[in-house]
Each structure stands twice: as C-alpha cells, then as structure tokens.
Amino acid sequence: MKTKHITLSALLAVLLFISSYFRIPLGFIPPITLQTFFVILIGLVLKPKYAFISTSASLIFQILFQGILSSPQFGFAAGFIVASTTLAILVNLSKKSWYTYLCVMIASLLIYAVGIPYFVLLASNPQIFAANSAIEMLVKILHILMLPYLIGDAIKAILAIIVAKRMHILLHH
DSSP, X not given: OOHHHHHHHHHHHHHHHHHTTOOBOOSSSOOBOSHHHHHHHHHHHSOHHHHHHHHHHXXXXXXXXXXXXXXXXXXXXXXXXXXXXXHHHXXXXXXXXXXXXXXXXXXXXXXXXXXXXXXXXXXXXXGGGOOSSHHHHHHHHHHHHTGGGHHHHHHHHHHHHHHHHHHHHHHTO
C-alpha cells in the first residue's frame, strides 16, 4: 500500500462520514446529504480495493457513532460500498467521458438498488407504501424514495466528476 493511497482513502472516508451529519430534511423521506457526492468521488479517484476500504470505514463509523445499523438509512449506506467499489472497477475500463457518466449513473442506481429494499423493510410507517398491486407499490416506492433525489444526485455526480478530474491532475503530477 502506498502512503498516498492510504492517506487519500482515509481522508475520503472521513469526509464521507462527516457529510452524513449535514442533512437537509425533506419530511417523511430520508434527508439529502453530500454523501452521494463523496461516494461517487471515491469511486472515481480510488482503486477498487481502496474505494471498498474507504466506504466500509465510513459505514463502520456511522454504525459506531450514529447507530445507523437499525435505521432505514443503513441500506443506502451499505449501498455506498457497492456503488463506490463497482464504479472504481468500471471507470478504469475506458477513459471516454460518456463512459464515465454511464458508470456514475450505474453506481447511483446501485445505491438505490441496495437502499430502497432495506428502507421499505424497516420503514416506521409502512402504510405509506400501501397499494392495490405490486406494480403500483413499486411505482409508489420509487416515487417516494428515488424520484425526489434524482436531480440532486445528478448535480452531485457532475460535481464529483469535475472534482475527480482535478484531483487526478493533482495526484499524478
């Protein structure tokens, strides 16, 4: 392990953890944070092993200091590990800009794919997801737990890509 990789992994883990404290509450859905910005940044600038370590360390901090394990938000935090590691693997397959954006979109969807089922299972008011059919319930769940965040996630993803490009320039010179 290079000192530079360890230091950057630790710094990004701490920034991801700290970003969980700055929440913008939206009512009955999970609050907006800068966590997805840091997850995407971690996946873009770190190698897969370090992305896994960095997001795992942040999750451990959240479990120890925020008691997130029994919270509906735990699924999203666990999804950060999957997303950042997958992104770190995929983004190295091509350096084309469109491919980077595609990889970031996939990583963002992975956060939802892990987080939403866990959130629904542990929701304090599961009646908000009640519906007449499975399709109607899925639409309602996505409308509540995903749709409100898409624009903010897109903005944070674009900013993370810009910051990652700048960091690559600084780290490789």
